[in-house]
Amino acid sequence: xxxxxxxxxxxxxxxxxxxxxxxxxxxxxxxxxxxxxxxxxxxxxxxxxxxxxxxxxxxxxxxxxxxxxxxxxxxxxxxxxxxxxxxxxxxxxxxxxxxxxxxxxxxxxxxxxxxxxxxxxxxxxxxxxxxxxxxxxxxxxxxxxxxxxxxxxxxxxxxxxxxxxxxxxxxxxxxxxxxxxxxxxxxxxxxxxxxxxxxxxxxxxxxxxxxxxxxxxxxxxxxxxxxxxxxxxxxxxxxxxxxxxxxxxxxxxxxxxxxxxxxxxxxxxxxxxxxxxxxxxxxxxxxxxxxxxxxxxxxxxxxxxxxxxxxxxxxxxxxxxxxxxxxxxxxxxxxxxxxxxxxxxxxxxxxxxxxxxxxxxxxxxxxxxxxxxxxxxxxxxxxxxxxxxxxxxxxxxxxxxxxxxxxxxxxxxxxxxxxxxxxxxxxxxxxxxxxxxxxxxxxxxx
Amino acid sequence: xxxxxxxxxxxxxxxxxxxxxxxxxxxxxxxxxxxxxxxxxxxxxxxxxxxxxxxxxxxxxxxxxxxxxxxxxxxxxxxxxxxxxxxxxxxxxxxxxxxxxxxxxxxxxxxxxxxxxxxxxxxxxxxxxxxxxxxxxxxxxxxxxxxxxxxxxxxxxxxxxxxxxxxxxxxxxxxxxxxxxxxxxxxxxxxxxxxxxxxxxxxxxxxxxxxxxxxxxxxxxxxxxxxxxxxxxxxxxxxxxxxxxxxxxxxxxxxxxxxxxxxxxxxxxxxxxxxxxxxxxxxxxxxxxx
Numbered sequence: 001x002x003x004x005x006x007x008x009x010x011x012x013x014x015x016x017x018x019x020x021x022x023x024x025x026x027x028x029x030x031x032x033x034x035x036x037x038x039x040x041x042x043x044x045x046x047x048x049x050x051x052x053x054x055x056x057x058x059x060x061x062x063x064x065x066x067x068x069x070x071x072x073x074x075x076x077x078x079x080x081x082x083x084x085x086x087x088x089x090x091x092x093x094x095x096x097x098x099x100x101x102x103x104x105x106x107x108x109x110x111x112x113x114x115x116x117x118x119x120x121x122x123x124x125x126x127x128x129x130x131x132x133x134x135x136x137x138x139x140x141x142x143x144x145x146x147x148x149x150x151x152x153x154x155x156x157x158x159x160x161x162x163x164x165x166x167x168x169x170x171x172x173x174x175x176x177x178x179x180x181x182x183x184x185x186x187x188x189x190x191x192x193x194x195x196x197x198x199x200x201x202x203x204x205x206x207x208x209x210x211x212x213x214x215x216x217x218x219x220x221x222x223x224x225x226x227x228x229x230x231x232x233x234x235x236x237x238x239x240x241x242x243x244x245x246x247x248x249x250x251x252x253x254x255x256x257x258x259x260x261x262x263x264x265x266x267x268x269x270x271x272x273x274x275x276x277x278x279x280x281x282x283x284x285x286x287x288x289x290x291x292x293x294x295x296x297x298x299x300x301x302x303x304x305x306x307x308x309x310x311x312x313x314x315x316x317x318x319x320x321x322x323x324x325x326x327x328x329x330x331x332x333x334x335x336x337x338x339x340x341x342x343x344x345x346x347x348x349x350x351x352x353x354x355x356x357x358x359x360x361x362x363x364x365x366x367x368x369x370x371x372x373x374x375x376x377x378x379x380x381x382x383x384x385x386x387x388x389x390x391x392x393x394x395x396x397x398x399x400x401x402x403x404x405x406x407x408x409x410x411x412x413x414x415x416x417x418x419x420x421x422x423x424x425x426x427x428x429x430x431x432x433x434x435x436x437x438x439x440x441x442x443x444x445x446x
Numbered sequence: 447x448x449x450x451x452x453x454x455x456x457x458x459x460x461x462x463x464x465x466x467x468x469x470x471x472x473x474x475x476x477x478x479x480x481x482x483x484x485x486x487x488x489x490x491x492x493x494x495x496x497x498x499x500x501x502x503x504x505x506x507x508x509x510x511x512x513x514x515x516x517x518x519x520x521x522x523x524x525x526x527x528x529x530x531x532x533x534x535x536x537x538x539x540x541x542x543x544x545x546x547x548x549x550x551x552x553x554x555x556x557x558x559x560x561x562x563x564x565x566x567x568x569x570x571x572x573x574x575x576x577x578x579x580x581x582x583x584x585x586x587x588x589x590x591x592x593x594x595x596x597x598x599x600x601x602x603x604x605x606x607x608x609x610x611x612x613x614x615x616x617x618x619x620x621x622x623x624x625x626x627x628x629x630x631x632x633x634x635x636x637x638x639x640x641x642x643x644x645x646x647x648x649x650x651x652x653x654x655x656x657x658x659x660x661x662x663x664x665x666x667x668x669x670x671x672x673x674x675x676x677x678x679x680x681x682x683x684x685x686x687x688x689x690x691x692x693x694x695x696x697x698x699x700x701x702x703x704x705x706x707x708x709x710x711x712x713x714x715x716x717x718x719x720x721x722x723x724x725x726x727x728x729x730x731x732x733x734x735x736x
Binding site: 073074077080081099100102103104105189192247248249250252253254258262400401404408411412414415417 | 487488489490491568571572573574591592594595596597681683684685686687697700701702703704
């Protein structure tokens with residue numbers, strides 16, 4: 001009896017010793033990779049469960065720790081400048097990447113990109129937007145575009161059609177207004193840069209993406225007549241015609257919930273907004289009999305033509321220059337890029353308003369659970385941009401100073417204190433300054 | 447006589463808070479002042495550029511607008527809330543029953559977080575859900591559009607909301623001062639047949655002068671870095687119509703990455719506050735009872 005106990009004890013002791021020798025060093029050998037992300041109560045649990053937990057259980061080498069922070073940009077900048085911060089650096093767009101990269105606070109990911117073949121996995125424009133001084137520094141975490149949402153039921157009832165040129169656009173606006181509704185629902189309270197959504201749409205739709213590209217690469221001045229005309233047309237539609245929420249003052253006064261309610265309640269026939277809104281729009285129409293749909297924003301010229309999708313990156317991922325585990329951080333990013341199913345599943349949870357990584361999707365990638373309207377958007381976007389039918393958003397391709405000017409000083413124009421020509425002359429001056437300071441952002445060859 | 451042992455004890459007790467103050471406030475402030483002579487963008491290399499930021503500032507039309515708005519803001523707060531709170535405090539001293547309830551009511555907005563006060567007033571002036579829309583049904587349409595969204599009224603509308611939150615604080619401060627006034631002065635004045643206004647003007651106001659002047663000083667100083675109400679309600683817009691120095695500074699530092707330039711704005715704000723404090727200090731040295 002005693003011998004048996006002794007043997008059992010010896011067994012247990014040996015097992016414990018075995019575990020101590022082999023298990024503990026293995027635990028200690030795990031490399032910790034930190035990633036700070038902007039906090040969002042709805043999204044954080046999904047990131048934790050579907051990305052962090054899945055990644056950590058998929059291998060034993062790396063432990064991914066995602067920390068969700070309020071006011072990420074401010075905290076991140078302070079930490080990075082102090083030589084600290086996470087291994088994986090999340091920024092709200094290329095203009096931030098440019099500042100970090102210029103300051104030498106990021107590591108080039110070119111070696112990892114070459115090693116893992118990221119260039120082949122990502123949509124070309126999104127890859128190019130991450131190339132600074134010839135090297136790959138930032139990977140896209142989510143992409144978006146501006147679209148025209150409309151109340152499909154209302155349009156069918158009234159016999160309205162999506163406009164394809166400027167005349168049709170203005171005629172439709174007249175008809176909508178005569179029906180006692182606002183043409184578009186939108187507002188800027190709480191987020192002043194909302195104006196740049198409209199500015200970007202008009203610059204591309206009126207002046208055309210080719211001209212915008214010329215402006216971005218410095219081959220065309222921003223005070224050229226095409227751009228002035230675009231900005232003047234936006235001023236006319238906003239201030240004189242009150243297309244957005246009925247008047248400029250209402251546009252200034254309405255916020256996210258207000259303009260979604262206005263659209264769902266038939267107080268406005270359409271809404272000009274980014275694809276980040278899919279979730280909110282779907283929720284707004286959930287309990288009503290009306291249905292919604294989307295269309296690309298038309299070209300606002302007399303001839304019209306095939307509309308373009310504006311390219312925009314929501315957030316980006318880079319590797320901290322001070323990271324002690326850049327290889328492991330790159331493995332995390334690679335895990336994401338090579339798991340299309342995981343990305344699509346998570347993006348679907350956010351109704352494709354977040355974590356829409358610009359991978360090369362095909363229709364076969366989408367399951368039946370994906371909202372058909374969203375699926376159509378993803379496929380059409382990929383097809384159109386693949387054909388070169390794309391334009392440029394200000395928050396992805398404009399350097400910081402002209403990028404702020406486009407929305408902040410737009411109000412001065414709308415207040416009548418400047419005309420469109422003067423406004424664009426000021427804009428050109430800021431672009432010249434940005435070029436002198438080498439602060440322009442990467443734009444892939446068109 | 448300088449009592450060394452007594453003073454050293456005081457310094458020992460002061461040293462923890464002094465140390466924290468130096469680390470958290472003084473050193474960063476001095477460093478920040480130094481940044482005004484650089485072109486730092488908040489990320490990378492710091493280059494010395496002399497007084498270039500200041501030359502640029504004096505050509506900056508938004509900066510000039512912001513200075514003007516700060517002056518208007520100061521004038522508003524030196525008049526309306528002070529007149530209102532002095533009057534209210536004086537009237538409240540005459541109330542025997544339920545005075546505490548009044549005090550609480552007036553002080554309540556001061557206890558609210560700025561974000562809550564702002565949301566309340568945003569809803570009140572909301573063009574769809576606010577009182578303006580309701581009043582317009584009866585033909586009263588002056589509030590049909592939110593005053594925060596009109597360039598002619600935005601600054602005054604925000605000042606109104608901030609004033610609404612602030613004046614209760616002044617009521618409590620003044621009422622505390624008024625209670626310190628010896629009651630026999632009022633009794634003598636009453637015997638002489640003084641009116642309520644004469645008692646206020648010739649007894650109350652001179653007797654609470656130190657508190658009154660202190661309130662003027664803090665209003666002038668607090669008006670310079672005013673930020674939260676403006677940022678939450680209008681973000682300085684529309685068309686910079688409510689832009690003040692602090693919102694301009696913030697926009698330069700965090701939207702445009704011009705940290706050196708925003709430090710120049712901060713330096714001028716600091717110099718202004720220093721001048722105000724010095725003036726009050728000099729007046730005190732000259733024997734003014736403040």
